[in-house]
Amino acid sequence: MTQSPPSGARPPSGYAAPSRNGRTEIELIWIEQRLEHWIRFGRIAGERILSRKTRVVIFRPDAIIAFVRWSANDYGTIHSRIDILRAVRSGEPYTTAPFVRPGGELLLSIQGWQKVRSVIEAIDQVEAVGLDPCDIASDHWRHVHNRLSAGEQPRDYTAERHQAWLGRKALGR
Template identity: 65%
Template sequence: MSDPARPPRIDFSGFAEALRRQANNPLQHRPITTAISRPAQQSRLTEVELIWIEQKLEHWIRFGRIAQERIVTRRTRIMGFRPGAIFAFVRWMANDYGTVSSRIDVVRAVNAGEPYTTLPFVRPGGEVLLHIESWPKVSQVLAAIDAVEAASVDPCDAAPDHWRHVHNRITAGQEPRAYTLERHRAWLRRREIEG
């Protein structure tokens, strides 16, 4: 019998399964591996370090358009995102007794010269649209991401204000409003007018 005060032990079926889910999701864009030869171009990307030590330390990208992928070791990869790209970065850690920490951040990669917030495993950092800790709340964010996809919208293209809204509502213990196709169309029109 599990202790209700302790978050349940998460049984991730592995990094390969997470990648398979992404590949099977029609709304999820597959990683694009590009060879960027000049260091100046590479430094413009926001780099995220993904680590996968089964049932101990697991980092993955829930959504985002990956501009570059670099495999460092069997357990470590570096993903690069172009300025303006929005992505969700999930970090989970456990020990022999269960989940130690779980976090999710929805981040916008910044342009050179823009202010940014530093985050572990994200270089140089980014504009944090959502930051949630503890597995029950992280699972609510994952459900909100699923709801955006159910509305036939790629979460990368959803309005940044929606992710701020989700952050504020979940932090306050309330249910976030659904992201509908109408709200998405309104966001696209606003972006056209501002752009």
């Protein structure tokens, strides 16, 4: 016989806590030429403006999102990073990421401007084929992460690959 957790109990660490709306929130900050957070792709389900420089965008569970963070000082870029993640459902395991609540399933996480630029080029390549980066096989983003981490060029995502993935998805694999 299982017992229900005491009132106010939290799920184990690393598991998405039930939120009031079951959605993922990402805080975006824009301080021109100093600190810039933006969404490269992702279907935004809602938004809250906190100040002139800060807003929170909201995503539904299973949304695929590319979140870019960049910061600089008087001497140039000091940090650049892109994370591509899947918004988790309540109770699913997740990886925490700065400015992302509660976190997400991390598909790609790259730091350093040269590699970030390579990811943006991979996103542009998917769009050039006529596909929305939100709708392609999430394994492609893992592939891009692994190849760039190893210092290799990722393979292009083609319409043929997309059709093969849609076929596998239809079969439930």
